[in-house]
Amino acid sequence: MKKIILLAAFGVAGLVNAKNAEETKPAKETEKEKKEVIQEKNTNESSKAESKTLQYNCIEYSMYIPCLDMFLDDQVCYGSGTCVSTWDDAWNCMTTNGTLATKFFCG
Secondary structure (H helix, E strand, O other), X not given: OHHHHHHHXXXXXXXXXXXXXXXXXXXXXXHHHHHHHHHHHHHHHHHHHHOOOOOEEXXXXXXXXXXXXXXXXXXXXXXXXXXXXXXXXXXXHHHHHHHHHHHHHHO
């Protein structure tokens, strides 16, 4: 029963793709900041040739706490550059977090 509720919570939760997120920058930049950005871009372009870029996916999900009749939101990221390398590891992390949250709140 708990697994069905957990799967239903996954169905309700939205999926977030971290690589599509964009960083907003302030409108005004000083000359010094512009030079730093240009230098940083040059450094990044040269380092891309030397190493692989890190790519990872993040998933937002909800855990159902039955004794309180509420959902807790959580997020897990997996891929290169994270401590969770595969989807299976991320799934194990999500189920462990759900079990621990239920034990914490419900005893």
